[in-house]
Amino acid sequence: MNPSISHTRQQETLEAKARWFQSLSLEERQELLCSFTDIILENYPIIVKEKDAKPVAGRVLVLSEA
Secondary structure (H helix, E strand, O other): OOOOOOOOHHOOOOOHHHHHHOOOOHHHHHHHHHHHHHHHHHHHHHHOOOOOOOOOOOOOOOOOOO
8 A cells, every 4th residue: 555645535434544543553643642632632621620521422433344
């Protein structure tokens, strides 16, 4: 697989995104997690004060290998 830039929706499927994420090293995944956490805390700092968060129904997506 040659790395390239694509602008088609077909290559932006959840499965393709999952494959991309799995291709990252552990360090790269950790860096993304830290970046996402920083973005969330920057935009919604009171999130750290919220207790007993409950999951939102219908927000779970199960991916399967075709």
